[in-house]
Amino acid sequence: MSGASRNRTDDATSSGITGMVERRHVYDVQSLRFRYQSKESHAAGWILDDVSFQVYEGEVLGVVGPNGSGKTSLLKVLARLMTPQQGHIDLFGQDIASLAQREVACVVAVVPQDSQQFFPFTVAETVLMGRFPHRPRGRWIGGLGWESREDVVIAERAMMMMDVVPLAQRAVTDLSGGERQRTMIARALAQTPKVLLLDEPTAFLDLQHQVEIGSVLRRLNDERGLTVVFVSHDLNLVSQYCDRILLLDQGRIVRIGFPHEVIQPETLETVYRCRVLVDRHPHTGLPRVTLPGRHVSGGT
Amino acid sequence: MRARFVHEGPLKRPPATVQPSSCADMLPRRAASEGSNASHRAILTRSRLAKTLGILALTVIAVSLMCLHFGAQPIAYGEILRVFVDILRDRKIDDQVSDLARTILLQVRLPRILLGFMVGCSLASVGVALQALLRNPLADPYVLGVSSGAALGAAVGVLVGAGTTFLGETALPACGFAGGLLALVIIYRTATSYERLPIHSLLLTGVILNAIFSALIMFITSILEPNRSYGMMAWLMGTLTAPTYGSLVSLVIYLSIGLFLLFSQMRVMNVLALGEESAQSLGVDTEQAKRVIFVLTALVTGAVVSVSGMIGFIGMVVPHAVRLVIGADHRLLLPASALVGGTFLMGADTVARTLISPTEIPVGIITALAGGPFFVYLLLWRKDRLA
Numbered sequence: 001m002s003g004a005s006r007n008r009t010d011d012a013t014s015s016g017i018t019g020m021v022e023r024r025h026v027y028d029v030q031s032l033r034f035r036y037q038s039k040e041s042h043a044a045g046w047i048l049d050d051v052s053f054q055v056y057e058g059e060v061l062g063v064v065g066p067n068g069s070g071k072t073s074l075l076k077v078l079a080r081l082m083t084p085q086q087g088h089i090d091l092f093g094q095d096i097a098s099l100a101q102r103e104v105a106c107v108v109a110v111v112p113q114d115s116q117q118f119f120p121f122t123v124a125e126t127v128l129m130g131r132f133p134h135r136p137r138g139r140w141i142g143g144l145g146w147e148s149r150e151d152v153v154i155a156e157r158a159m160m161m162m163d164v165v166p167l168a169q170r171a172v173t174d175l176s177g178g179e180r181q182r183t184m185i186a187r188a189l190a191q192t193p194k195v196l197l198l199d200e201p202t203a204f205l206d207l208q209h210q211v212e213i214g215s216v217l218r219r220l221n222d223e224r225g226l227t228v229v230f231v232s233h234d235l236n237l238v239s240q241y242c243d244r245i246l247l248l249d250q251g252r253i254v255r256i257g258f259p260h261e262v263i264q265p266e267t268l269e270t271v272y273r274c275r276v277l278v279d280r281h282p283h284t285g286l287p288r289v290t291l292p293g294r295h296v297s298g299g300t
Numbered sequence: 301m302r303a304r305f306v307h308e309g310p311l312k313r314p315p316a317t318v319q320p321s322s323c324a325d326m327l328p329r330r331a332a333s334e335g336s337n338a339s340h341r342a343i344l345t346r347s348r349l350a351k352t353l354g355i356l357a358l359t360v361i362a363v364s365l366m367c368l369h370f371g372a373q374p375i376a377y378g379e380i381l382r383v384f385v386d387i388l389r390d391r392k393i394d395d396q397v398s399d400l401a402r403t404i405l406l407q408v409r410l411p412r413i414l415l416g417f418m419v420g421c422s423l424a425s426v427g428v429a430l431q432a433l434l435r436n437p438l439a440d441p442y443v444l445g446v447s448s449g450a451a452l453g454a455a456v457g458v459l460v461g462a463g464t465t466f467l468g469e470t471a472l473p474a475c476g477f478a479g480g481l482l483a484l485v486i487i488y489r490t491a492t493s494y495e496r497l498p499i500h501s502l503l504l505t506g507v508i509l510n511a512i513f514s515a516l517i518m519f520i521t522s523i524l525e526p527n528r529s530y531g532m533m534a535w536l537m538g539t540l541t542a543p544t545y546g547s548l549v550s551l552v553i554y555l556s557i558g559l560f561l562l563f564s565q566m567r568v569m570n571v572l573a574l575g576e577e578s579a580q581s582l583g584v585d586t587e588q589a590k591r592v593i594f595v596l597t598a599l600v601t602g603a604v605v606s607v608s609g610m611i612g613f614i615g616m617v618v619p620h621a622v623r624l625v626i627g628a629d630h631r632l633l634l635p636a637s638a639l640v641g642g643t644f645l646m647g648a649d650t651v652a653r654t655l656i657s658p659t660e661i662p663v664g665i666i667t668a669l670a671g672g673p674f675f676v677y678l679l680l681w682r683k684d685r686l687a
Contacts (some may be wrong), residue, residue, distance in 0.1 A: 079581050105581060105582050112581075119431075119435075120628045121570075121628065121629065125570075132571050133582055146346065168343045
């Protein structure tokens with residue numbers, strides 16, 4: 001899979017968000033159906049039900065939806081962590097089911113939602129583990145196997161990018177939620193992926209780091225054409241930093257499109273079953289979601 | 301100590317050869333130089349690995365000399381040295397005292413010390429592997445009931461007569477393996493909830509399995525004739541007895557293969573310790589890795605239990621303590637834990653046979669008395685941390 005996609009011209013992708021017409025598909029998802037096998041059968045519904053969409057090369061796609069709408073499952077299916085029962089997913093034109101886990105790992109990096117750690121690996125060690133899929137692996141000499149100079153340099157750059165260099169020696173078990181989250185993103189970057197999948201990347205972060213991660217994702221995307229798919233509860237963050245938004249509800253796609261197409265009061269009110277105010281961001285002009293004040297919801 | 305996580309001078313290669321297809325090219329170049337101080341000692345380096353293992357190997361030699369020295373009848377270090385020099389020179393000694401010392405050293409203490417070292421190595425390694433696999437620093441073959449499963453397997457083997465014949469002596473590790481594997485499968489199936497292995501359900505499963513297996517073992521013990529049942533009781537408590545060199549060699553070969561295969565999984569353990577889904581997203585076939593590590597764990601535990609009974613807590617205490625000192629990277633943690641575990645059991649066994657000599661205490665009592673309080677401390681500490 002690597003040959004064709006690696007030789008793509010950078011000019012085309014770095015020219016901006018606008019050239020969406022000629023874009024290749026990173027993901028082509030066709031009528032996907034998924035449910036958890038092991039769970040009790042009374043929950044007969046599909047977690048993901050007839051989901052079809054494309055992810056274009058070099059875009060930032062935000063996935064939003066209420067709790068239990070299948071966002072995380074969608075991400076896991078895209079990362080090949082779980083296998084859908086129906087439908088198929090093409091990753092750079094190849095059926096993802098036919099690829100080895102390691103081949104997927106060389107292209108797709110995942111930042112999981114729950115990153116609680118039990119073992120005192122240092123931050124640097126954790127980030128270096130992102131190089132795992134790229135390292136040569138013998139069957140029996142697999143126990144040792146050292147990082148090459150390149151691995152270390154790439155990991156250091158990733159740490160720099162996510163501002164975790166000062167934490168390099170700290171144990172991941174001692175980090176705050178935000179520090180840990182940044183470490184996990186650094187690890188994903190050290191994987192040198194073409195696609196970055198993030199599950200609630202800003203969930204534990206304070207305002208400064210939310211903005212920082214938003215801009216880092218944008219920068220990776222703008223300068224290098226890294227394709228980003230991230231799940232978030234934060235409609236405003238998604239609206240500000242995503243090229244397109246996918247709105248899920250009960251396992252189905254309600255709407256997919258540009259922020260102003262998806263972030264509409266009627267759509268959100270149907271999906272979230274509560275009243276919201278949508279206006280425009282004073283600087284970017286992108287849609288902005290506000291919860292109505294008490295007196296507003298009471299009055300009307 | 302020169303850390304490899306230091307970027308020395310400008311890159312030798314042109315940047316284009318560094319992952320040309322990746323987003324890493326755009327990551328800031330200054331990272332490499334600015335990170336140098338902060339990243340010092342942050343990752344495992346070859347020199348740190350060599351130094352740590354070298355120091356531990358010297359400790360092993362020193363402790364084993366002490367273990368040769370102590371005993372019901374202490375043997376002077378000079379005497380030990382002379383015996384070994386004599387062996388090297390292949391010289392026969394007529395002196396009565398030296399002859400006695402030589403017999404004690406070579407026929408009683410040395411094989412027992414070697415056995416203790418191998419058993420300790422194996423238990424600590426298995427502990428490391430289980431902890432990485434179950435993502436749980438409290439996992440241990442003894443606590444989880446793998447040891448008692450293996451003991452049950454071996455006890456059944458003894459009951460049906462496998463242990464009485466020469467052929468049967470080699471069959472007992474296989475019985476232990478079967479029992480240990482059964483226990484592991486039950487633990488994994490029972491304790492998994494929503495594709496996770498929470499600490500409390502693991503410990504609970506271990507308690508229940510230990511209770512059931514112990515009851516079955518007690519049942520088997522009670523229907524054996526008295527002299528055999530006494531031997532079994534002593535074995536269950538965890539005892540090292542001086543083996544013949546023949547059986548020692550076969551055990552060493554068996555364990556070495558198991559441990560070698562386990563050690564070949566060190567890097568996978570590193571990634572598995574991050575979490576199953578993370579490991580999978582880093583390209584590890586987690587299902588296969590789990591199966592491999594489970595089977596190897598059961599193999600090694602089965603063999604160890606069949607020769608030494610249930611020696612507890614080494615698999616939990618040693619890796620935990622080692623991890624606190626040298627960090628979590630399994631490429632160092634696993635061999636270092638193995639060496640420390642071997643040393644610890646050698647020492648504990650020496651205490652067991654000297655403390656109230658000439659009577660010997662089962663070594664399992666010593667390790668349990670050392671490990672139990674540590675376990676309690678960890679639980680208290682963890683409760684603190686998890687709150």
